[in-house]
Amino acid sequence: MSDKKVEKCGERCALQEIxxxxxxxxxxxxxxxxxxxxxxxxxxxxLIPGINTRMxxxxxxxxxxxxxxxxxxxxxxxxxxxxxxxxKGEKLEASINELYKWGxxxxx
Amino acid sequence: MSDKKVEKCGERCALQEIxxxxxxxxxxxxxxxxxxxxxxxxxxxxLIPGINTRMxxxxxxxxxxxxxxxxxxxxxxxxxxxxxxxxKGEKLEASINELYKWGxxxxx
DNA sequence: GTAACCACTTTCAAAAGTAAAGTAATGCCT
DNA sequence: AGGCATTACTTTACTTTTGAAAGTGGTTAC
Numbered sequence: 019m020s021d022k023k024v025e026k027c028g029e030r031c032a033l034q035e036i037x038x039x040x041x042x043x044x045x046x047x048x049x050x051x052x053x054x055x056x057x058x059x060x061x062x063x064x065l066i067p068g069i070n071t072r073m074x075x076x077x078x079x080x081x082x083x084x085x086x087x088x089x090x091x092x093x094x095x096x097x098x099x100x101x102x103x104x105x106k107g108e109k110l111e112a113s114i115n116e117l118y119k120w121g122x123x124x125x126x
Numbered sequence: 127m128s129d130k131k132v133e134k135c136g137e138r139c140a141l142q143e144i145x146x147x148x149x150x151x152x153x154x155x156x157x158x159x160x161x162x163x164x165x166x167x168x169x170x171x172x173l174i175p176g177i178n179t180r181m182x183x184x185x186x187x188x189x190x191x192x193x194x195x196x197x198x199x200x201x202x203x204x205x206x207x208x209x210x211x212x213x214k215g216e217k218l219e220a221s222i223n224e225l226y227k228w229g230x231x232x233x234x
Numbered sequence: 235g236t237a238a239c240c241a242c243t244t245t246c247a248a249a250a251g252t253a254a255a256g257t258a259a260t261g262c263c264t
Numbered sequence: 265a266g267g268c269a270t271t272a273c274t275t276t277a278c279t280t281t282t283g284a285a286a287g288t289g290g291t292t293a294c
Contacts, residue, residue: 028138029226030175030225031225031228031229031233032157032230033154033155033158033226033229033231035229035232035233036154036225036226036228036229037151037154040225041149041151041154042146042149043149043282046141046145046149047141047145047263050141058241059238059240060239060240060241060242062243065137068191069233070282070283070284070285071241071242071243071281071284072159072242072243072244072281072283072284073282074242075241075242075243076281076282086285092240094155094240094292095239095240095243095290095292096239096240096241096290097240097241097290097291098240098241098281098293099240099241099242102214106232108231109228109231110225110228112224113221113225113227113228115242116221116224117144117148117218117222118137118140118227119145120144120217120218120221121139121140121141121143121144121222122140122144124214124217125139125140125143137283150261151250151251154284164294165272165273167271167272167274168270168271171272177253178251178253178254178271179253179272179273179274180251180252180273180274180275181250181251181252182273183273183274184250184251199272202271203259203260203261203270203271204259204260204269204272205259205260205270205271205272205273206272207271207272207273221249230241
């Protein structure tokens with residue numbers, strides 16, 4: 019009766035968590051961009067070609083809610099916001115690099 | 127002017143390829159199910175709770191087009207169709223297992 | 235004073251996803 | 265012989281998500 023989540027869905031639960039974090043169309047690009055250190059909103063926008071503001075905002079919010087990034091606001095002028103990977107986020111590096119290698123190898 | 131794809135987008139191209147394959151809402155679940163061997167359409171439907179027929183069809187077609195699964199039809203009655211991972215598909219196992227471990231570790 | 239910078243928000247159309255029912259060929263049961 | 269089940273999908277109608285573009289508000293450089 020304890021260990022709820024693991025007991026309840028185990029494998030599939032992990033899968034759900036993963037998909038919620040990296041399943042989105044842009045999440046992986048964002049995480050990838052953040053591997054090289056914290057970034058401001060506009061930096062991310064420039065680093066990820068094709069993304070639009072709305073989606074970047076949404077994904078960042080989702081990632082913050084999922085605990086894989088932190089958002090820090092600076093009362094500068096103009097205002098500055100920095101996004102950083104948490105430990106949980108950083109731990110995705112191995113997985114994403116693996117996927118990445120696969121992608122590089124299999125681009126037809 | 128040659129080596130088009132690599133030259134044109136390099137890193138980002140690999141990312142696109144990856145997302146096209148595992149970025150869809152259900153792709154990873156399907157690939158995961160196929161790691162344990164070929165499956166029929168209805169087996170996949172049963173193995174992946176929550177998916178609907180239309181989406182399963184769509185994802186399978188997409189995966190076939192992406193060369194990560196093969197589709198084999200048997201003229202039995204009722205007809206049987208088997209889906210199998212290609213080598214390209216199988217090569218995703220390491221990456222997905224990595225992600226998987228992450229998911230298991232960080233399910234809050 | 236007006237144009238630009240930053241980090242968003244809003245609006246609306248388009249694309250993607252979901253649910254549920256339908257299709258065609260056959261076999262099994264009664 | 266009629267009806268139901270099985271398999272692998274289609275089709276239709278609908279909801280949700282995403283995308284493109286313009287707008288907001290405070291400040292500062294020109």
